[in-house]
Amino acid sequence: MPILIFIAILTFYTVSSATIAQASLKLPETVKVDPAALTAEPMCDPKIAPSWRAAQEIEGVKIQESPGCSPDNPAWIAAAVKGTNNISMETLMKTGLSPDAIIKTDDLDGDGDPDRIIIKLEIMELNGKSPDFPGLVPTFDIAPGVQPGAWVFAPKTSGMSTENFESVRANPLLRLPSPVIRVEVGDIVQIVLENTHYFPHSIHLHGVDHPFSHKDHGGNDGVPQTSEKELMPGERRIYEFQARQSGTMFYHCHVQTHTHLGMGLGGIIVVEENKPNNWLQTLNIGAGHVRHPSVAVREQFDQEYDLHYHAMDKELGEIIQKYNDPRLIARDMNQRYDITDSTEDYFTLNGLSFPYTLRESLIIVEPDQKIKLRLLNSGPEMIAIHTHGHHATITHYDGVEHNPVAQIMRDVFDMAPAQRIDLTLETTNDGKHSYGEGDWLIHDHRERGGFTTNGMAEGGSISSIVYKSYLNGDGLPKVSHFGIDLSKYFTKEYYERRLPIWQDLDETASLGSPAGQSGIDAATQTTLLNAMYGLLIGLFIYLIPARLKQIKQSAMAAVSRLKSPKGGNQ
8 A cells, every 4th residue: 555655646746747847848928018008207306397406596595506307496495595584475485485484583693694593393294194085195205106104394384285275295395304404503593393283292402502491381302201291282382592513413303202203203403603694594495405505614615415314114104094093093103013023114315215316315516526415314223325436534423523533534334323424525536535427326235225115126215426417408317328217217116016127128028027927827827737637647546556456346246247147138
């Protein structure tokens, strides 16, 4: 009997192996995804006017050129410099800002610029659930079709949270990341937080020289456990300070910090050196390029960029997309969500992921320039920013000047969570500062953080140090002469994993997708079917010897009946 079982098993494996080999020789045809079937987007946002790129002057404010694809609204910059109280109604209407969003008054030291600054911020939700609408509203895409739930500090607006009554897309002022705040040493600054959200919140001025308490309402440090009560929905609170030290700092919500900061409630705050006639771009909303740098920066640098790196957990963001009830959101976020088991899924630079980082967050340079970069890591893990083709110099850590003797040049810069560094980037083609003109990658050198969006590459916080000579007419990197096509990245299907990455590398699409990929593919079906055939044959081989005696007896009995007289008569 054991020998029979062995023969049956051997037969099964022989047949199934042969059919597997046979199936492998009959590969399915390659199916190419038709570009016409994709939900392709324009590489540049068509709602942004090309005239915004040009150097210009508005309300007496000189605004630098920003030749990228999607620059910031110049009217925002004019309002941020002069204050919404000091510009014409025509300019104010172009901004969407509330008339009291940025108030600038009182030249207290007589040096030609305002020294009393009032900034009003609201707390807004992006890509969340609403009782008034079946989908998400207002929507903000960090990449094509990618809409993580998020919260932001936003400048006070005069309009709706959406673009209009017919759109669910977020008002352009309501976006990731929270805006960069810029003030001057000696300014008396009031940040007025209006809690327009359904959760309690606060503002902590991380690294900013500020008093612990406030004369009017007590706490001024934003930490509910030590210095103040949470700011409840519908309430407002003033955070006041007069900074004495310049540097790149950080502001964020300190209520349930592990979730509220992860949801996006954090931004850069910069305290500039005190200089005469120093009208600052008090809010930098969006693209990162500071188009009206401070007097101190203009004295030393040709350009300035704010680079805010942030990472988000998909599971955390999905909580606000499940419920309309704040009690259920609070339960899942505060009691059930476990940050110790969390993972980073979305990696952003200035609120966006690749390819949208090519629209807004390019560092656009020319030869022989000196550029100031201010970097913040507000994510939960260490990052390592790599500048291809360039070695930058670290000048400041966490708002404090690094020892000039120890200011070394590097091309990878480690940043811990909440850390800020200031870099000086020079584009001198000497093999040390720069390797020459080109489209040079800048990215987080962790593979997942620097290159993926929800695990799909290319994505993440990829951007470029791109020379102006390498820009096309639309303000995007000019890479087509290498045969590179960026258009596939501007489709939802790519980040839904429905577009083969390398299908167009050759004419035969040898790295495309095989036909029959829905359910079980043809090769697998053939293999399984033939394995069943092998099993049946093996079973047959086993059963015949096992039942041979019984078969013989049955056959002899049938023959005897036929030979018997009775059987013969019948």
